[in-house]
Amino acid sequence: MVQVSLEINGKRVSHEAPARMHLGDFLRDQARLTGTHLGCEHGVCGACTVLLDGQPVRSCIAFAAACEGRRVTTIEGYDGDPVMARLRQAFTRHHALQCGYCTPGMLATARDIVLRLPEADEARVRVELSGNLCRCTGYMGIVAAVMSVLAELREQPDAAVTALREALAQGRGAAPAAATPAPTGFQAFAPADPVPAAPATPRAATAEPAPARAAGKGNHIEGGFQVPFPADQVWTFMVDLPAVAACLPGAAIQEHDGDRVKGRIAIKFGPMAAAFNGAARLERDDANRRAVLRGAGQDTLSQSRATGDIAYQVRALEGGQTRVDVDLQYTLQGPLAQFSRSGLVQDFVRRMIADFGKNVGARLGAGADGEAPAQAEFNAVGMFFSVLWMRVKRWFGRAG
Numbered sequence: 001m002v003q004v005s006l007e008i009n010g011k012r013v014s015h016e017a018p019a020r021m022h023l024g025d026f027l028r029d030q031a032r033l034t035g036t037h038l039g040c041e042h043g044v045c046g047a048c049t050v051l052l053d054g055q056p057v058r059s060c061i062a063f064a065a066a067c068e069g070r071r072v073t074t075i076e077g078y079d080g081d082p083v084m085a086r087l088r089q090a091f092t093r094h095h096a097l098q099c100g101y102c103t104p105g106m107l108a109t110a111r112d113i114v115l116r117l118p119e120a121d122e123a124r125v126r127v128e129l130s131g132n133l134c135r136c137t138g139y140m141g142i143v144a145a146v147m148s149v150l151a152e153l154r155e156q157p158d159a160a161v162t163a164l165r166e167a168l169a170q171g172r173g174a175a176p177a178a179a180t181p182a183p184t185g186f187q188a189f190a191p192a193d194p195v196p197a198a199p200a201t202p203r204a205a206t207a208e209p210a211p212a213r214a215a216g217k218g219n220h221i222e223g224g225f226q227v228p229f230p231a232d233q234v235w236t237f238m239v240d241l242p243a244v245a246a247c248l249p250g251a252a253i254q255e256h257d258g259d260r261v262k263g264r265i266a267i268k269f270g271p272m273a274a275a276f277n278g279a280a281r282l283e284r285d286d287a288n289r290r291a292v293l294r295g296a297g298q299d300t301l302s303q304s305r306a307t308g309d310i311a312y313q314v315r316a317l318e319g320g321q322t323r324v325d326v327d328l329q330y331t332l333q334g335p336l337a338q339f340s341r342s343g344l345v346q347d348f349v350r351r352m353i354a355d356f357g358k359n360v361g362a363r364l365g366a367g368a369d370g371e372a373p374a375q376a377e378f379n380a381v382g383m384f385f386s387v388l389w390m391r392v393k394r395w396f397g398r399a400g
Contacts, residue, residue, distance in 0.1 A: 004064045008033065009077030017064055024048045024059035027074055035075035035104050039133075046132030049105035050074050054168065056112045075104035082160040083111045086152065090145035095302070098136035106132045110146045115165050118154065122147060138333035140303055219332075223350045224325040225357020229364045231316035234324065235289045237364055238314060241282060247359035249352065259284070265297070274299040276306055289314040305333045324360075326353050 004021075005014040008031055015030040027036045027050070036059055039047035043061040050059045051073035078084035087110050090096070097103045106129070113120060113128045120128070125146050126139070134142065153161055227234060237243055241261050245251045248265070255262040259282040266275045278297020285291065296307040308330030315323045328349065 002065050004030075004068060006031075006064075006067060006069070007071045009073060019063075019065055021064050022060055023050070023052075023057075023062040023064045023067055023072070026064035027059060027072070030064075033074050033076055037101050037104055039101065044133070045102070046105045046109060047102050049108040049132065051108060056108050075107065078107075078111075081111070082158055083114050083149075083164065086149045087111060087114070087145065090148050091142070094141040094145040094148065096137060096141035096145040102132060102134045102136075106134065106142060110142070110149075113146055114149055114153070115161070115168050118150065118165065120150060125150075138304070140305065140333050144303065219330055221328045221349050222326070223328070223353035224323060225354060225360070226317070226321055226323050227357065227361040227364060228321055229361075230320055231289060231314050231322045233364065234322040234360075235286075235314045237360065238312065238324065239282065239284055239286075239291060243363065244360075247356050247363060249355060249359075274302065274304065278306070307331050324357065328353075 001016050002019050003014060004017050004026060005012065006026075007013070008027070013031050015026070017026055017030055021030075022041075024036055024038050024041075027033045028038070036050055037047040038060055039045035041048075041060045043058040046058070048058055048060040049056050051057070051071075052062070052067060053071050054073075084107065087107055091103070091107070097106075109129060109132050113125060117124060117128065122143060125143055129139065129142065129146070241259070242253055242256055245253045245261070245263065250266040251263065252265070253261050253263040260279065261281075262279045264275060264277050276297035276299050278295055280293050280295030283292045283294065290313045291311070293310040293312075294308075295310075296305070298305050308328065311327040311329075313325045315325065317323055
């Protein structure tokens, strides 16, 4: 056991502690400051980040005894800090926190970015935040919050923030407490600029079939439907993008140029409501009746971003029937990302595929001379309760 004395949030604190106790444990267990969160305890996730003499450090891998006599600032110690006041408002305004576990460390890192890199662009902010992991938000709100504070300070400089930046530039450490000369240890981490990715090599046109789905991370849902029409007729319909959009509830095409479209799709499911504006292109393999619709869009309200590939293959069955297999892979970033892996949401998407199949059958059945059905409308309440009923039946089926 050793006696450890620190200045924590402007107050002198002294406690006896094991020689190998980490600073994070000292702050929580000895100083009773539980705003510092311990996550991975390997210096990876960044949740435990605090300021040591004004510089952000990982408190889970710094020994408390090695910090003897130093100044420590935790999330509880920023009440008078002009940068943190702006960041807290921005985090609230941009919905940059959900469960809040990463937030204390995220705010400490964000403060360091604002002080150290006043001209940072979004790419640099993302590099700087890469050492702080968040499992909830998708980072969109966090990046937007930091960028908004940087923009505010560029448009209208704050004398108090400028003084903190000058203190940091002179090596005194920009802690909220009164600045004092800092020891030479714990130098600030200066990340290298990201290595630019090599330019993609153009893929030569070949007779190979389109991929069933794009490789990579994301959520993956399979589904399909069957219609009583010949495969060639169904394939011709499935590569007609305006016709396909008319069968998809909530979708509307605004621009159409060959195999490229721009449009909007509105979704509502329980508490989740979004209207994604974006663009997509169709990659088709007529010989094998396979295609992939690759798209990306952004929700106008939450600023969540979605990217996805909808791959489908048209297969002829006996008796003039046709099966359309659908393989969807998508990713969500931003506030709506919390819904993307929900089992109910995946059931909802499968139900949408089934309803899409019914609409395709109705349009094909109308024929060239018949009156085509109106644009498919989205019945959020009906679909929500239908999915819930399907889930209830599944639960009781398993129980039986």
